Amino acid sequence: MTTTRRQILATIAEQIPEPVSVGRPVRVGIDGVDGSGKTWFADELADVVRGCGKEVVRVSIDGFHRSRAERYVKGARSPEGFYQDSYDYDRFRADVLDPFGPGRGRVYRHTAHDVATDAYLDVEPRRAGPEAILLVDGIFLHRDELRRYWDFSVYLYVPFEVSVPRMASRDGGSPDPADERNTRYVEGQRIYHRECDPAARATVVVDNSDLTAPVIVRA
Numbered sequence: 659m660t661t662t663r664r665q666i667l668a669t670i671a672e673q674i675p676e677p678v679s680v681g682r683p684v685r686v687g688i689d690g691v692d693g694s695g696k697t698w699f700a701d702e703l704a705d706v707v708r709g710c711g712k713e714v715v716r717v718s719i720d721g722f723h724r725s726r727a728e729r730y731v732k733g734a735r736s737p738e739g740f741y742q743d744s745y746d747y748d749r750f751r752a753d754v755l756d757p758f759g760p761g762r763g764r765v766y767r768h769t770a771h772d773v774a775t776d777a778y779l780d781v782e783p784r785r786a787g788p789e790a791i792l793l794v795d796g797i798f799l800h801r802d803e804l805r806r807y808w809d810f811s812v813y814l815y816v817p818f819e820v821s822v823p824r825m826a827s828r829d830g831g832s833p834d835p836a837d838e839r840n841t842r843y844v845e846g847q848r849i850y851h852r853e854c855d856p857a858a859r860a861t862v863v864v865d866n867s868d869l870t871a872p873v874i875v876r877a
Contacts, residue, residue, distance in 0.1 A: 662872070671703060682762075683789065686794065686810045687795075689795075693820075694816040696814060712789070714791050715784075715786050718796055719799065721769030722747075722749055722753070722769070722770050722771060729744055741846040754766050755804070763785070764788065800813070812861065813856050822834070862874060
């Protein structure tokens with residue numbers, strides 16, 4: 659990790675509200691387009707927060723996909739299908755977000771679906787401590803269904819000209835955002851940006867185009 663990246667992560671970690679002051683566990687969301695570096699950023703932020711002696715619960719919304727049949731009911735290349743049908747938000751709220759709310763028992767399940775096998779999961783529940791920090795990464799986290807849950811959130815800004823080649827390098831596929839094979843993902847995320855403006859809803863916006871030197875552009 660570069661010095662610049664470490665400093666940015668430390669600055670953000672310092673801004674996360676203290677569970678003691680909130681009176682319950684704190685819920686933090688890390689949002690951004692596919693290929694923006696959300697998982698890496700969230701994992702490193704979790705390490706920084708743990709280094710301050712705090713309990714961190716890491717969850718990804720990718721553990722709450724809908725079944726393959728539901729995700730592609732509008733067509734394999736449908737942007738609307740990508741935005742509207744990718745995730746089971748009811749279960750995500752019930753299994754993850756609600757348990758960390760006021761007066762709740764902090765008993766949560768970290769995943770509900772294996773996207774590789776398309777199998778639904780019934781994992782053993784876990785209990786978080788009363789001063790835990792829930793740190794979630796994923797796309798579409800500032801949707802209307804989810805935005806009210808975040809005590810603190812980060813939006814990672816990365817243009818498609820950077821994020822799509824990153825995604826292609828990681829997963830295969832075309833590095834060209836205009837390639838029809840990327841239409842589902844690029845245009846689906848544009849729908850999200852038009853409807854929700856996640857950068858405006860986030861607590862902090864970070865330009866993560868350069869992974870070695872992210873920049874806080876709004877705090």
